[in-house]
Amino acid sequence: MGLDRAASIDDLRLRAKRRIPRFAFDLVDGGAENERNLRRNSAAFEEVELTPRYMVDVSALDTQVTLFGQTYAVPFGMAPIGMLNAFWPNADLTLARLCKAQNIPYVASSAASTTLEQLAEAADGNGWFQLYVSSDADVTDGLIARAEAAGYGTLMVTADVPAAGKRDRDIRNQLAVPFRFTPEVVLQCALNPRWALTSLRHGTPNVANYADLLQSATSYADVQKTLITPGFTWDDLKRLRTRWKGKLLVKGILHPQDAEKCAELGCDGIVVSNHGGRQVAFGPPTIEALPAIADVVDGRMKIILDSGIRRGADILRAKALGADFTFAGRGLAYGVGAGGQAGAERAFEILQLELIRALGQLGVPSFRDVGKSELSTFRQSGSGPH
Numbered sequence: 001m002g003l004d005r006a007a008s009i010d011d012l013r014l015r016a017k018r019r020i021p022r023f024a025f026d027l028v029d030g031g032a033e034n035e036r037n038l039r040r041n042s043a044a045f046e047e048v049e050l051t052p053r054y055m056v057d058v059s060a061l062d063t064q065v066t067l068f069g070q071t072y073a074v075p076f077g078m079a080p081i082g083m084l085n086a087f088w089p090n091a092d093l094t095l096a097r098l099c100k101a102q103n104i105p106y107v108a109s110s111a112a113s114t115t116l117e118q119l120a121e122a123a124d125g126n127g128w129f130q131l132y133v134s135s136d137a138d139v140t141d142g143l144i145a146r147a148e149a150a151g152y153g154t155l156m157v158t159a160d161v162p163a164a165g166k167r168d169r170d171i172r173n174q175l176a177v178p179f180r181f182t183p184e185v186v187l188q189c190a191l192n193p194r195w196a197l198t199s200l201r202h203g204t205p206n207v208a209n210y211a212d213l214l215q216s217a218t219s220y221a222d223v224q225k226t227l228i229t230p231g232f233t234w235d236d237l238k239r240l241r242t243r244w245k246g247k248l249l250v251k252g253i254l255h256p257q258d259a260e261k262c263a264e265l266g267c268d269g270i271v272v273s274n275h276g277g278r279q280v281a282f283g284p285p286t287i288e289a290l291p292a293i294a295d296v297v298d299g300r301m302k303i304i305l306d307s308g309i310r311r312g313a314d315i316l317r318a319k320a321l322g323a324d325f326t327f328a329g330r331g332l333a334y335g336v337g338a339g340g341q342a343g344a345e346r347a348f349e350i351l352q353l354e355l356i357r358a359l360g361q362l363g364v365p366s367f368r369d370v371g372k373s374e375l376s377t378f379r380q381s382g383s384g385p386h
């Protein structure tokens with residue numbers, strides 16, 4: 001199936017699956033343990049109904065959103081994804097350039113397979129930086145200083161990795177550091193020659209921001225110790241707030257009391273996220289966690305939501321329940337896997353056109369005005385609006 005016949009993000013996912021060796025596809029596609037949370041993320045969106053209103057003039061639709069002083073074309077951006085070049089060569093730069101071209105934010109991951117400096121240049125003013133607080137304070141300070149020097153204005157601190165997620169698919173695929181070419185991996189590569197040849201040309205991806213430090217790593221445990229810390233606490237966040245002069249967001253908030261603490265510490269925003277269902281299998285889908293968080297935040301910070309967005313209407317659902325903005329992770333990544341730059345463009349276009357169509361169908365000319373009144377009352381009361 002050609003890219004032009006891909007009607008949805010799910011179609012792009014299937015196309016990517018056919019072009020990428022299983023171990024590399026699973027690395028991005030998989031979730032924690034039995035993947036209950038991964039499945040629930042998308043399923044829960046479907047439970048949120050919006051009721052269309054008609055005979056409203058929707059001949060001109062406005063999807064622009066201003067966030068932290070910058071106006072973006074649509075209310076979604078690219079979430080930070082580590083090691084994405086293993087999924088498709090050059091994926092990081094492809095997506096950073098896409099975000100610049102389409103005027104949406106691109107979040108460069110600490111664990112990206114391209115350096116934060118190269119990504120800042122490619123995203124050219126549309127880049128934000130995502131930080132994993134390391135158990136080595138010097139590593140964290142070094143990354144912050146580099147992010148400042150590279151001109152990032154927004155720092156997104158990820159809170160939801162006190163321990164690495166247990167991803168059963170990666171264990172079954174025997175993913176290891178350093179990467180091992182087992183006979184099974186060689187066979188999977190042989191079955192996907194385009195991926196294999198392009199990957200060969202680009203070289204084995206690594207976590208580029210830590211390249212020097214990780215040269216000596218011999219296990220996942222080593223990598224994790226550098227990337228994350230189980231000792232990251234609210235006191236550390238307080239220090240980060242003082243240290244970072246730009247906009248500060250905390251990513252991975254699911255509990256209203258954690259949202260309250262972020263507001264009290266002077267954060268500029270939070271990302272309601274469960275890491276795309278990759279951390280735990282037992283947690284809530286973000287769209288279900290959102291309303292209680294929005295109540296507590298009450299306009300004091302920006303609320304961004306990710307995890308499970310696969311349709312333009314999901315972005316409207318999130319807005320109706322209190323999110324100012326959203327991020328797609330796999331949604332855009334599948335596009336790159338499905339067809340490199342053209343695939344990334346197709347993924348963006350699918351989400352954008354679905355969003356625009358849904359906005360018109362809903363009868364709200366401006367995305368800014370989507371709110372609680374769009375939520376269907378049929379489901380709660382059993383009787384429709386009067």
Ligand SMILES: Cc1cc2nc3c(=O)[nH]c(=O)nc-3n(C[C@H](O)[C@H](O)[C@H](O)COP(=O)(O)O)c2cc1C
Pocket residue numbers: 027028029041079080081082109110111112130158251273274275276277278306307308309327328329330331
């Ligand atoms: C393969 C993969 C790697 C990820 N790496 C990071 C990361 O380095 N830092 C981070 O904060 N979040 C990371 N995330 C989580 C995403 O930023 C985002 O929360 C998630 O993808 C949203 O869910 P979605 O993929 O269903 O849209 C990663 C997600 C995936 C799928």
